[in-house]
Amino acid sequence: MADKVRPTGREFQAAIMQNAEATRKEAVALMEALLNGGIKVKSAAEVGKRAVEYTRGDEIIKWVQDNKATVAKLCPTVMKEMGISPDSDDLINVPSVLVDEGLIYRAQYHPLEGTLEKTATGSFRRPIWPKRLIKTQKQRFDSVGFFIISYEGNQRWNYLMLTAVLLGIFAICMFQAWPLALKLGIWYISVVLLSIMVTLVVLRLVMFVFCWFCGYDFWLFPNLFDEELGVVDSFKPVHSFKYRNDTMYMLCCRLLCSVLVAASIYELRKTHDLRDVGEFARQSFMDIIEWGHNKLTAGKSADPPTAQTRSEPEEPSLYKSIGVDLSADFEAETPSAEAGEDGLDDDGRRAP
Incomplete structure (x- = not known):
């Protein structure tokens, strides 16, 4: 072998x-x-x-x-x-x-x-x-x-991300040189995203309050404001729902708050309607959109100033809003002559 x-x-x-x-x-x-x-x-x-x-x-x-x-x-x-x-x-x-x-x-x-904390044990x-x-x-x-x-x-991905960050910073610094259509698009997207965020915050707060009255803790996107989580993890889980084991003191607080909220809603319904709230929100949204649009297009469509318009001072918007015309000529009041001034004696006769 x-x-x-x-x-x-x-x-x-x-x-x-x-x-x-x-x-x-x-x-x-x-x-x-x-x-x-x-x-x-x-x-x-x-x-x-x-x-x-x-x-x-x-x-x-x-x-x-x-x-x-x-x-x-x-x-x-x-x-x-x-x-x-x-x-x-x-x-x-x-x-x-x-x-x-x-x-x-x-x-x-x-x-x-000196920053160590101890537990109850x-x-x-x-x-x-x-x-x-x-x-x-x-x-x-x-x-x-x-x-x-x-x-x-992989360092290639890091280099790509670094290049994207530098280009993004450069693009932000050159915002004034952007085309008008791109500026308006960024403005519209920003307003829409901000409106969605505000609506989400108000909605989750309203849902929490009404469930709190019933003895439950309900949160829509409970990790939304957790600074330690990333963007994706902030929206996980979608909701959390658990029963509250409150004391008698908290039960009284919940009852009192529910009565106050119910009374407030009842009084507000006498003068306001949900359609009014919706109309107010819609009008506010359109006003913000229009304000940004006017700001961005101010230098594009405005006529060139003439010699007369350059010499006339611009009226402050505060006075415009209350209807005061600053261009009106006011007659100066003639001050009353006092004795002893401008060559007059005490009896009102001109001194020789």
Whole structure:
């Protein structure tokens, strides 16, 4: 029986390098899948360094558990080295390759001195998403740690975004040179978006108040004003509805407020109607649109000023609104002569 040919040292080293390269590629692919897969990423300040982006270990584990087939497809070499099968519960250990490859590193909460808060049990309170982190000495992957993302991704996309930002700033600075149609389009879009935002805020407040009277907390887009969330996450979930466990004091407050609101609506209905409110809102919207249109077209359609119009002072709009004509000539009142002035004596006779 022929002896097996053992690999030489050079072949063994080449195999190790090839395996390491495959592991690196799989780790990068897994990192990109995590970032594109919707895990929560927040910004924080790392001690002694610039601002960084980070995520939580439980966020990564949750994504791995929900995408086992994707992980098995992206990391076959890593799973083979760890001896993990696609259906095994040990699949949550695969993200440890991200720490080994330096794509993420573990950090912990590092508050400023004197800012630690304690809970009711006396333990220190740790925020869910802290704003200040520091790198830990022991680098390992677990579900309770914070992990700063050092992977920068595709630099071409970053360069493209930087170019778009610079062009956007330049375009804003050149707003006066824009075509009139483009200026009006931006104005109309801005007013429409602002009107939608105001309408949404008023609607969600009205719905909350009426549900609050009935003992429930109902919010339309409850995370709308959460500054820690992105644009898409601010509209998730669509609504929240839960029962209020109020005390007797709050029950009395709700009853009193409901009576006051009902009385106010009853009195307002005597002089106003919902159609009046709708007409007022519509007219206000059209006035704002017209005001912006007039401002933008003022220098385009106005006739060139003549010598006479340049010499005449422009009347303030305040006086125009109350109907006062400043161009009218007012007769000066003749001041009454007083004794002893203009050469008159005390009896009213002119002195010789």
